[in-house]
Amino acid sequence: MSKMINFGIDLGTTNSLIAKFEKGQVEVFKNPNGFKESLPSVVAFRNDRILVGDQARTYAEKDPKGVASRFKRKMGTTETIKLTGGSKTPVELSAFVLKELKNFVHSGERVESAVITIPASFDTVQSNATKEAGLAAGFKQVLLLQEPIAASLAYANKEKGIDLRNSQWMVYDLGGGTFDVALVKIVEGELTVVDHEGDNYLGGSDFDAALVEKLIVPEICRRGKFTDLLAQMKSEKGKYNKLWYRLLHAAEAAKIELSTKTSAEIDLGMVSLEDEEGASIDSLLTVTRSEFEDVVKPAIDGTVEMMRKILTRNSLRPEDLKFILMVGGGAYIPFVRKRVEEVMGISVNTSIDPTNAIAVGAAYFAGTKEFKEGAGKTAVPKNNRQLKIRTAYNRNTQETEETFTAKLEGDVSGLFYRIHSDDGSFDSGLNALLPRISEDLPLREGAFNLFTFGIFDGGNNPVDVGFNSIQIAQGRYSVAGQMLPEDICLVLDDVANKDTRLQRLFAKNGVLPAKGKTSVQVAKTIIKGSDGEISIMVVEGPSERHSSTNKPIGILLITGSQINRDLIRGTDVDLTIEVSESRDVTISAYLNGTGQEFSQVFKGTDRHVDARMLASDVLSLESTIQDEIQEASSNGNHDSAQGLERLLSQVQGLISEVGSLAQDDVTDDRFKLEDRKRKIAQDVFELTASKRVDAAKVAYAEAKEAVGALVSESGNDRERHLYREIVAREQTIINSTNPERIETFTGELERVRWNILMRMPDFLVEMFEHLIRNRASMNDQVQAKQLIEVGRNHISNQAWDDLKQVNGRLWDLMPSDARESDDMRSYTGIV
Amino acid sequence: MAQIPAIEVPKWALTLLNNLFEVERKLDLHGDPGNASRNVEKMKNTFAEQMLFYEDPMGEPFKETRTDLEATITGAGTDNLVVVEVIKPVIRHGEMAFSRVVQKGIVLVQSKDANQGKQEESVE
Numbered sequence: 001m002s003k004m005i006n007f008g009i010d011l012g013t014t015n016s017l018i019a020k021f022e023k024g025q026v027e028v029f030k031n032p033n034g035f036k037e038s039l040p041s042v043v044a045f046r047n048d049r050i051l052v053g054d055q056a057r058t059y060a061e062k063d064p065k066g067v068a069s070r071f072k073r074k075m076g077t078t079e080t081i082k083l084t085g086g087s088k089t090p091v092e093l094s095a096f097v098l099k100e101l102k103n104f105v106h107s108g109e110r111v112e113s114a115v116i117t118i119p120a121s122f123d124t125v126q127s128n129a130t131k132e133a134g135l136a137a138g139f140k141q142v143l144l145l146q147e148p149i150a151a152s153l154a155y156a157n158k159e160k161g162i163d164l165r166n167s168q169w170m171v172y173d174l175g176g177g178t179f180d181v182a183l184v185k186i187v188e189g190e191l192t193v194v195d196h197e198g199d200n201y202l203g204g205s206d207f208d209a210a211l212v213e214k215l216i217v218p219e220i221c222r223r224g225k226f227t228d229l230l231a232q233m234k235s236e237k238g239k240y241n242k243l244w245y246r247l248l249h250a251a252e253a254a255k256i257e258l259s260t261k262t263s264a265e266i267d268l269g270m271v272s273l274e275d276e277e278g279a280s281i282d283s284l285l286t287v288t289r290s291e292f293e294d295v296v297k298p299a300i301d302g303t304v305e306m307m308r309k310i311l312t313r314n315s316l317r318p319e320d321l322k323f324i325l326m327v328g329g330g331a332y333i334p335f336v337r338k339r340v341e342e343v344m345g346i347s348v349n350t351s352i353d354p355t356n357a358i359a360v361g362a363a364y365f366a367g368t369k370e371f372k373e374g375a376g377k378t379a380v381p382k383n384n385r386q387l388k389i390r391t392a393y394n395r396n397t398q399e400t401e402e403t404f405t406a407k408l409e410g411d412v413s414g415l416f417y418r419i420h421s422d423d424g425s426f427d428s429g430l431n432a433l434l435p436r437i438s439e440d441l442p443l444r445e446g447a448f449n450l451f452t453f454g455i456f457d458g459g460n461n462p463v464d465v466g467f468n469s470i471q472i473a474q475g476r477y478s479v480a481g482q483m484l485p486e487d488i489c490l491v492l493d494d495v496a497n498k499d500t501r502l503q504r505l506f507a508k509n510g511v512l513p514a515k516g517k518t519s520v521q522v523a524k525t526i527i528k529g530s531d532g533e534i535s536i537m538v539v540e541g542p543s544e545r546h547s548s549t550n551k552p553i554g555i556l557l558i559t560g561s562q563i564n565r566d567l568i569r570g571t572d573v574d575l576t577i578e579v580s581e582s583r584d585v586t587i588s589a590y591l592n593g594t595g596q597e598f599s600q601v602f603k604g605t606d607r608h609v610d611a612r613m614l615a616s617d618v619l620s621l622e623s624t625i626q627d628e629i630q631e632a633s634s635n636g637n638h639d640s641a642q643g644l645e646r647l648l649s650q651v652q653g654l655i656s657e658v659g660s661l662a663q664d665d666v667t668d669d670r671f672k673l674e675d676r677k678r679k680i681a682q683d684v685f686e687l688t689a690s691k692r693v694d695a696a697k698v699a700y701a702e703a704k705e706a707v708g709a710l711v712s713e714s715g716n717d718r719e720r721h722l723y724r725e726i727v728a729r730e731q732t733i734i735n736s737t738n739p740e741r742i743e744t745f746t747g748e749l750e751r752v753r754w755n756i757l758m759r760m761p762d763f764l765v766e767m768f769e770h771l772i773r774n775r776a777s778m779n780d781q782v783q784a785k786q787l788i789e790v791g792r793n794h795i796s797n798q799a800w801d802d803l804k805q806v807n808g809r810l811w812d813l814m815p816s817d818a819r820e821s822d823d824m825r826s827y828t829g830i831v
Numbered sequence: 832m833a834q835i836p837a838i839e840v841p842k843w844a845l846t847l848l849n850n851l852f853e854v855e856r857k858l859d860l861h862g863d864p865g866n867a868s869r870n871v872e873k874m875k876n877t878f879a880e881q882m883l884f885y886e887d888p889m890g891e892p893f894k895e896t897r898t899d900l901e902a903t904i905t906g907a908g909t910d911n912l913v914v915v916e917v918i919k920p921v922i923r924h925g926e927m928a929f930s931r932v933v934q935k936g937i938v939l940v941q942s943k944d945a946n947q948g949k950q951e952e953s954v955e
Contacts, residue, residue: 033898034935046895054935055895062904236907242916245903245939249918270856271916423923424932425899442896448929517876574873590869 003371005143007114008362009101010150011094011130013072014177014203016041017359018101018114021367026157028356029104033424037356039104042069043096045083049429050416052100068093070177073200075133076126091133098137099460110461113141115366117150117358120182120196138459143369147173148182149191150361151327154352157364167322168194170307172340172348173358174330177203179303183310195314197306202299204255204329210295211251211287212244216266219285224275246271254287259332263288293335300336304343323349327357385411387455389465393441396473400445404453404470405438414458419470422450430456443474484510488579491537491547493523493831500827501740502550504543505577515578520830522593526567530560534567534829535613536589538577538602544738548617548681552674554602555610556587565594573830609674615658618677620827621684622651628688643687647680654680689737696742703749704730714756722752764803765795771810778813787813838924840883840933845922848878848885849934852920884930885920893940899932900940908942915941 008026010017015038019028028037034054044056044067060067068081071090080087102111118130127144134142148171156164168185182196217230226232233244250266257264268283275281311318324346330336331354341348353360387410394402404419415433419441420426428439433455443449451470455463489502505516526532535557541550560567571593578586588599625648632641658673704727711723726748757763768791778784791806793799855871878884893902893912899921904912915938922934 034901035933044895049895051895054901055898058902058904058940059895059909062907063909066909242905242939242941245905246916246918249903249937267853270853270860270918272860420898423899423925423930425921426896427898428896444930446927450929517872519873519876574869 005113005115005141005366005369005371006363007105007111008145008150008359008364008366009098009114009116010147010356010359010362011072011097011116011118011133012038012041012175012178012358013070013200014041014175015039016097016101017356018104018111019356019359019363020105021363026360026363026367028359029101029106031104032106033420033427039097039100040069041072041094041097042067043071043088043093044068049431050096051427051429052096055427055429076123076129091129091136094130094133095136098134098139102137102460111139113139113143113371115143115145115362115369117145117147117362119180119198120146120148120193121180121198122146136459138457138461141372143366145362145365146182146193147171147180147358148184148193148196150358150365151325151352152184152191152361153364154357154361155325155349157361158352164322168316168320169322170310170324172303172307172324172326172331173328174303174326174336175203175328176205177201179203179306179328179330181303181307181310183314183316195310197310199302199306202302204252206299207255207296207333208248208251210299211255211292212247214295215287215291216247216251216285220273220281224279224281225277226275243271243273255292255333258287258289258292259334261289289335296333296335297339300339301343304340307340307344318344318346321346323347325352326350327352327354329355385463387412387415387463387465389455389467391467391470393470393472395471397443398474400443400474401440402443402472403438403440404451405436408433408435408437408465415463416456416458416460417454418456419451419453422452426451430460441470441472443472445474448473484508484512484514484579486540486551487543488553488577488585489539489541489543489547489550490518490520490575490577491539491828492520493827493829495523495831500547502539502543502545502547505538506579508542512579512581512583515576517574517576519572519574522567522569522571522573523829523831525569526558526560526563526829528560528563528566532829533557533559534573536573536575536587536830537613537828538585538587544740546681546685548621549678549685551678552609553585554587554600555613556589556598556600557610558589558591558598562596562598563591563594564596567591567593609670611658611661611670614661614670614674614677618651618654618658618673621677621681622648622655625651625684628684631691637691640687640691644684647683647687650676651680689739692739693737693742696739696746700730700742700746700749703746703753707749707753710753710756714760715752719752719756723749726752758804759800761798761800761803764800764807767807768795768803768810771807771814774814777815778810779815780813784810784813838931838933840922840924844878844881844883845934848883848922849919851875851878852885852887856917882924882926882930883922883933885922886936887917887920888914888936888938889917890914893938898935900936900938902938902940904941905939906941908944911943912940913943914938 004021006021008019008021017028017038019026030037031039031053039053040057042053042056042060044051044059046059046063046066056067057069060069066084068083068088071081071093074081074090075094077090080089081093105111114134116130116134118127122130131142131144151171151173152169156162164186166186168183171182171184173180178198178200179202180196180198183194185192185194213230217233220226221229229240232238232240233247235241246268250268254264254266264287266285266287268285271283273281273283324340324344326337326348331350337348337350387408389406389408391404391406393404412433412435416430417433417437418430419428419439423444426442431437441449441451449472453468453470455465457463484506485508487504487508488506489504491500492503494501503518505518506514522534524532526534535555537547537555538553539547539550540553571591574590574592576588585602586599587602588597590597625644629641629644629648632644654673654676661670661673707723711719715723726745730745772788775784775788787806787810791803791810794803794806851871851874855868858868858871875884888900891914893900893914900914902912902914905915917936917938919934919937921932921936923930924933925931
């Protein structure tokens with residue numbers, strides 16, 4: 001099978017893109033840095049580095065000696081661009097952009113050939129120069145394609161049903177900084193550009209500036225005292241220079257918003273805007289779409305004029321055109337579409353994505369063109385240079401910057417190196433490879449910093465030296481013994497199971513110090529002055545276990561006598577838990593209900609065992625064991641029962657010892673007793689863990705079967721998909737030893753079941769009747785009566801959606817505690 | 832090079848985080864009599880639980896190798912740049928130990944040298 005070129009590149013004046021044709025589809029690649037599809041066509045030479053794209057654009061305006069942009073318009077001229085790093089030709093600069101685009105190809109495959117687009121206005125010399133840039137970038141074969149043709153191809157491939165034979169149309173391309181319009185026609189079966197016009201200095205960024213100058217600045221001047229605000233903004237040394245750039249950003253955002261809305265707000269509330277006398281200015285401005293349209297109208301009318309010229313020159317009337325195909329960012333502006341349509345009197349077509357249409361069209365074209373090996377003259381050098389690298393750097397450091405150095409043996413001429421951070425915050429750019437290189441790498445504090453190192457030849461093809469990754473751990477990782485040996489968890493009430501559960505605050509092996517925040521709710525109202533209390537208990541140990549098996553670190557008790565107002569059930573308690581490097585734990589609780597804050601520090605060296613808490617824990621452990629024994633015996637699980645019996649006698653021994661412990665006991669007895677309790681609880685947990693996992697698995701299997709049947713009978717496409725998707729993941733859950741994870745999974749299935757049931761008339765009626773039976777306990781009898789009547793009507797009218805609403809409202813009338821028994825014993829008082 | 836798959840974060844999440852950042856800045860600037868910062872903190876924690884958090888790069892140095900910021904240079908000079916205004920924060924996905932940039936911060940930067948020059952002028 002012959003190999004196709006497949007890659008299409010839109011080498012634009014302001015932005016460039018790369019796309020690939022594969023199996024009938026085109027993918028536009030994203031910049032691994034910042035995830036945009038486009039790469040600004042800007043090259044910068046700063047501090048011996050070569051930077052391409054966004055990084056380079058930052059310096060374009062302020063450091064013109066080091067940065068080259070808009071060089072596409074100089075292609076094919078003998079002009080060289082004088083830069084601090086020496087003179088560069090437009091071809092060389094374009095090659096840098098093309099090489100950078102290769103990095104977008106995430107599959108890592110080599111881009112050996114490409115279709116590169118050129119403006120319709122390019123003559124032979126300019127076209128050849130573009131081809132030369134492609135070869136200089138390391139492509140073995142370069143095909144050129146005119147931009148309006150590429151856009152038309154993108155359109156023809158999207159709207160496959162459309163017949164373009166014997167027709168002609170215009171491609172209107174209003175980009176970020178340039179405007180082009182072309183008349184395209186099918187001549188003898190081939191797409192041909194017949195005529196074209198353009199303006200090299202008209203684009204979206206001009207609209208942003210006009211919006212600032214003509215609308216925003218006059219409005220700000222009306223609101224305060226300014227002598228010459230615009231000049232002060234535009235002058236580098238002006239008092240309001242920062243505001244100019246801030247407003248340009250705001251104007252761009254407003255422009256985008258105005259393409260879908262009729263007005264947009266510019267909110268400068270984040271900056272303190274003051275006039276020259278120091279009076280603060282109201283910072284909310286509104287721009288309406290019609291105001292914006294008035295500002296850009298002259299420019300748009302200018303583009304329409306160019307279209308008219310083309311028509312006149314070719315003795316055509318607008319109705320001779322099939323449509324106007326709009327590409328470039330300008331196509332998003334409703335006014336541009338409207339105005340062009342209005343003046344020309346024919347329909348405007350915006351069905352393709354205007355920003356990447358040219359690259360997409362180029363890729364479609366590339367998908368039909370065969371790659372001929374050896375078509376180009378430049379051979380790609382392989383790593384036959386016997387390059388060897390030796391690196392030196394600190395893998396652990398306390399610094400926020402670390403110097404990476406490397407020594408290279410072998411022929412390094414014409415090679416480059418580049419280092420970028422895997423988190424997307426650093427890129428060294430291309431640097432000439434020397435026998436000895438060094439690079440300062442910025443590090444994130446308290447994090448693993450990963451960098452990718454690469455050596456490239458002149459065509460930006462990677463050269464393998466067997467080293468590509470730099471890993472540096474910053475901060476506390478370097479010192480052993482400062483990681484958490486166990487999970488640190490918060491104990492919460494588990495109302496449904498009348499037990500407690502653990503919420504993990506910090507994971508095992510986390511780095512100290514650590515700080516975490518969480519919000520819990522008060523489970524039971526605490527009356528001011530009463531002896532009711534909530535306890536915020538932090539324990540250490542595996543989070544999937546029961547709280548009694550884990551080591552208590554500290555308990556912060558808040559009682560009714562400490563609060564200045566009643567603490568209503570359901571109000572939030574904001575908790576902040578900090579663990580210092582020496583493992584001191586600070587628990588702070590802010591009661592949203594009363595506005596009070598409580599805080600306590602628990603020293604890592606001390607242990608806190610509350611005698612009362614211990615007593616209640618031991619008692620509950622006893623009843624747990626008794627329940628478990630009963631269950632094990634009735635299931636015929638005699639081994640477990642026997643083991644549990646042994647534990648029961650141990651715990652009963654503990655009860656009497658704990659009972660004789662004074663609340664203010666000063667010996668270490670309570671620690672010993674606490675240890676023994678924990679040991680017993682761990683044994684119980686181990687003896688019964690498999691039981692809980694088994695029960696959860698059974699429940700899952702049952703739910704799976706029931707929901708499966710229901711889905712295939714009454715589910716819609718979405719639910720069927722959801723069900724399949726849940727079941728497809730089941731293996732990881734089934735292998736889990738964590739019952740809670742299995743339960744969550746079952747819960748997902750139950751939600752699907754509930755969704756379906758809530759659509760089924762039988763179920764809704766049954767639920768309605770169930771609610772009627774519970775009518776006596778409802779909060780508002782009058783409303784209940786009315787709702788029931790309404791519901792009966794809905795049933796006779798078969799208005800099932802309405803019945804669902806009635807059910808919901810009736811459900812709300814049920815006393816909220818009805819489903820939670822009042823005798824629920826509160827362990828911690830927080831959920 | 833650079834073959835790390837991109838993390839797709841839904842746009843609504845980024846929009847919420849950007850607005851949360853704005854709220855936080857406005858509370859700092861205009862005062863917070865109702866203690867709304869507490870709610871902001873809670874929302875930030877909720878996002879952090881979903882592995883999303885933002886960072887304010889205000890005052891940090893900027894140079895050409897930084898790729899977590901989209902900077903516009905104000906004033907004169909292009910060396911010794913520091914962030915003087917933050918329009919959008921840097922949004923990261925992950926946890927403290929390892930996270931990745933999912934939205935570049937949009938900032939204005941200015942040369943420290945120029946700043947100092949200005950201050951000296953005003954002193955005179």
